[in-house]
Amino acid sequence: WMDIPRTKLYTNVFVWDEIERKILLGYKKRGFGMGLYNGFGGKVESGETVSEAALRELKEESGISANIVHCGTLLFFAKGESCAHLVEVFRATSFAGDPTESEEMRPDWYALSLPDSDENSRTRKQDPFEEAAAIMSNDLPSIPFDHMWPDVPLWFPLMLSEKRFIGRVDFAKFKDDATGTLKDAMVK
Numbered sequence: 001w002m003d004i005p006r007t008k009l010y011t012n013v014f015v016w017d018e019i020e021r022k023i024l025l026g027y028k029k030r031g032f033g034m035g036l037y038n039g040f041g042g043k044v045e046s047g048e049t050v051s052e053a054a055l056r057e058l059k060e061e062s063g064i065s066a067n068i069v070h071c072g073t074l075l076f077f078a079k080g081e082s083c084a085h086l087v088e089v090f091r092a093t094s095f096a097g098d099p100t101e102s103e104e105m106r107p108d109w110y111a112l113s114l115p116d117s118d119e120n121s122r123t124r125k126q127d128p129f130e131e132a133a134a135i136m137s138n139d140l141p142s143i144p145f146d147h148m149w150p151d152v153p154l155w156f157p158l159m160l161s162e163k164r165f166i167g168r169v170d171f172a173k174f175k176d177d178a179t180g181t182l183k184d185a186m187v188k
């Protein structure tokens with residue numbers, strides 16, 4: 001029989017502004033997940049709580065502080081990998097400070113939007129004026145879901161609607177370049 005891998009504990013924080021309809025994402029410049037956009041986070045170190053780690057990583061990687069609220073727990077497995085990732089996800093809609101680039105991450109604002117489901121793209125095609133109005137009211141780029149971890153669309157809508165979620169995602173492989181494929185996924 002095969003042993004199951006130990007989990008490594010991570011945090012991931014998403015900060016958005018409801019009024020200006022924008023969300024802060026970081027472009028990962030090096031290390032795990034390089035070339036992908038993500039929330040801000042990293043490994044929980046010994047001696048700190050998960051929330052402390054979340055705030056520390058947010059500050060280190062983006063330069064801002066925020067009122068974080070825990071919203072999800074995600075478990076990622078990849079075949080043959082010695083560690084599974086347990087990621088505690090937090091959201092924040094109030095924050096302080098100016099986003100600042102760090103050695104690891106380049107923070108930028110994106111227009112708050114949902115991932116493209118079949119449903120979304122159908123509505124969009126039927127309503128080009130509404131979409132144009134939305135784009136004109138906020139000329140930020142839209143969220144680059146194509147350059148994020150492929151599990152993101154599964155739980156992102158739950159996070160934005162302030163639901164709490166738990167999920168397990170099996171990857172064929174953890175790839176550093178967004179091409180990692182999902183073998184199996186369950187998010188509730």
Ligand code: 6OG
Binds near residue numbers: 013031039041174
């Ligand atoms: P550092 O290595 O930079 O922390 N993370 C994942 N996020 C998603 N959406 N999917 C995954 O599937 C992930 N694996 C790790 C946790 C890595 C950051 O990336 C998140 C951390 O916020 C494989 O310290």
